[in-house]
Amino acid sequence: xxxxxxxxxxxxxxxxxxxxxxxxxxxxxxxxxxxxxxxxxxxxxxxxxxxxxxxxxxxxxxxxxxxxxxxxxxxxxxxxxxxxxxxxxxxxxxxxxxxxxxxxxxxxxxxxxxxxxxxxxxxxxxxxxxxxxxxxxxxxxxxxxxxxxxxxxxxxxxxxxxxxxxxxxxxxxxxxxxxxxxxxxxxxxxxxxxxxxxxxxxxxxxxxxxxxxxxxxxxxxxxxxxxxxxxxxxxxxxxxxxxxxxxxxxxxxxxxxxxxxxxxxxxxxxxxxxxxxxxxxxxxxxxxxxxxxxxxxxxxxxxxxxxxxxxxxxxxxxxxxxxxxxxxxxxxxxxxxxxxxxxxxxxxxxxxxxxxxxxxxxxxxxxxxxxxxxxxxxxxxxxxxxxxxxxxxxxxxxxxxxxxxxxxx
Numbered sequence: 001x002x003x004x005x006x007x008x009x010x011x012x013x014x015x016x017x018x019x020x021x022x023x024x025x026x027x028x029x030x031x032x033x034x035x036x037x038x039x040x041x042x043x044x045x046x047x048x049x050x051x052x053x054x055x056x057x058x059x060x061x062x063x064x065x066x067x068x069x070x071x072x073x074x075x076x077x078x079x080x081x082x083x084x085x086x087x088x089x090x091x092x093x094x095x096x097x098x099x100x101x102x103x104x105x106x107x108x109x110x111x112x113x114x115x116x117x118x119x120x121x122x123x124x125x126x127x128x129x130x131x132x133x134x135x136x137x138x139x140x141x142x143x144x145x146x147x148x149x150x151x152x153x154x155x156x157x158x159x160x161x162x163x164x165x166x167x168x169x170x171x172x173x174x175x176x177x178x179x180x181x182x183x184x185x186x187x188x189x190x191x192x193x194x195x196x197x198x199x200x201x202x203x204x205x206x207x208x209x210x211x212x213x214x215x216x217x218x219x220x221x222x223x224x225x226x227x228x229x230x231x232x233x234x235x236x237x238x239x240x241x242x243x244x245x246x247x248x249x250x251x252x253x254x255x256x257x258x259x260x261x262x263x264x265x266x267x268x269x270x271x272x273x274x275x276x277x278x279x280x281x282x283x284x285x286x287x288x289x290x291x292x293x294x295x296x297x298x299x300x301x302x303x304x305x306x307x308x309x310x311x312x313x314x315x316x317x318x319x320x321x322x323x324x325x326x327x328x329x330x331x332x333x334x335x336x337x338x339x340x341x342x343x344x345x346x347x348x349x350x351x352x353x354x355x356x357x358x359x360x361x362x363x364x365x366x367x368x369x370x371x372x373x374x375x376x377x378x379x380x381x382x383x384x385x386x387x388x389x390x391x392x393x394x395x396x397x398x399x400x401x402x403x404x405x406x407x408x409x
Contacts, residue, residue: 088384091391092201096384099375101304108367111198119363121206122190127358130183131351134176141172142342184362185221189213191366192277199374200391216277223276223283227269230287235262267302268294274373293376301372308368315364316357323353 088097093110095103112119157165190209197204204212235258242254269290276286294301327349377383 089388089391089393091388091393092197092199093195094199094371094374096378096387096391098379099371101307104304104368104371104375107199107371108195108364111195111367112363115194115198115203118194118204118206118209119191120359122187122194122209123359123362124355126183126187127355127362130179130358131355133179134354135347135351137172137175137179138347139342139344141168181224182221185217185224187362188273188366188369189217189220189277191363192274192370195367195370196278199371199387213277216280219283220273220276223272223286226283226287227266227272230269231262231266234265235259237261263302264298267298267305270294270301270305270369271373271376274370278370278373290373293373293380297376297379301376304368304372308365312361312365315360319357319360320350320353323350323356 088095090096093114094107099107190206190213193209193212194204238257238261239251239254242250245251269287271293272286272290275281275289275293276283279286279289281289327346330343330345330349374383374387
């Protein structure tokens with residue numbers, strides 16, 4: 001029996017419960033306060049309340065010595081007090097209700113802290129392997145025997161030298177880009193599984209995260225490529241349409257239209273990765289799923305994603321700048337090519353900073369995206385009820401003692 005949860009994956013219902021707040025009481029749930037000692041009999045409440053005269057209807061300021069009028073039901077006060085909604089259940093790193101921005105960030109950080117062993121192993125392993133390959137690529141294509149070295153201090157390079165330099169640049173960029181893409185996809189797949197278990201209050205090992213995610217890694221890779229193609233197409237479409245006119249002002253207008261259109265497309269598809277991983281969707285189904293979840297909440301999703309990009313940039317800078325400065329102290333000008341130190345010492349010191357930055361930013365990015373996806377489903381589809389059942393909680397938020405029986409178990 002698996003302890004993962006898998007959602008049905010259908011489109012959100014057109015009419016659903018109002019999830020805009022953490023359970024404010026409605027007018028139908030409000031009851032007149034009951035004074036101690038009066039429960040349908042005994043002494044009437046004090047403070048001007050009296051029995052109505054015969055034949056008269058009770059008014060708003062009247063009471064009844066024999067209890068409330070027929071048809072009224074005054075329930076006893078619950079454990080949370082009068083008109084006090086119960087606290088949302090929190091079996092894991094987030095409360096099961098619509099989340100605020102701070103709660104999403106706190107959930108991502110809490111996941112890394114509470115489940116630091118699998119999170120650290122995944123992020124550190126991927127970061128180290130990616131950095132080692134990048135260091136080998138720099139040594140291969142930026143060494144003193146590369147095409148770039150032939151251009152250094154050469155004001156008039158030949159066509160063959162330029163072609164060699166461009167070939168080296170293309171090869172280096174392709175290798176590093178592919179490695180970073182694969183590392184990002186693998187980290188997103190496995191860390192999303194870790195976050196989904198952490199929401200239910202359950203741990204997961206690296207082997208379990210790999211076993212649960214490996215069958216969808218190729219689909220996730222295809223999804224990342226399709227989202228990139230869609231964003232680039234949204235950027236280039238208006239530019240290419242205006243280039244045909246040959247008018248500089250229209251070309252500038254194409255850029256001004258293409259950039260916001262690309263951002264809008266990227267944000268609309270930004271929740272496709274957790275939809276693919278947690279709902280076992282296909283590539284295009286996950287893209288449509290993300291589009292539906294973001295529609296109507298685009299500005300909120302954009303703001304949270306932008307905040308994460310800023311945080312990732314700041315954290316990476318804080319970690320990498322000291323290592324870059326330290327690497328410059330040990331740099332060897334004799335091994336520098338095009339201003340880049342290719343010595344093993346300099347590359348190793350700079351690589352440590354890159355690895356530390358990735359260890360911090362990879363879990364943060366994956367965690368926020370997964371929790372933002374869950375928050376949108378909680379607001380639109382009452383996913384919190386499904387998560388509570390998957391966590392083994394009853395309607396009151398307490399444990400039932402029975403294993404979950406929802407879809408995917």
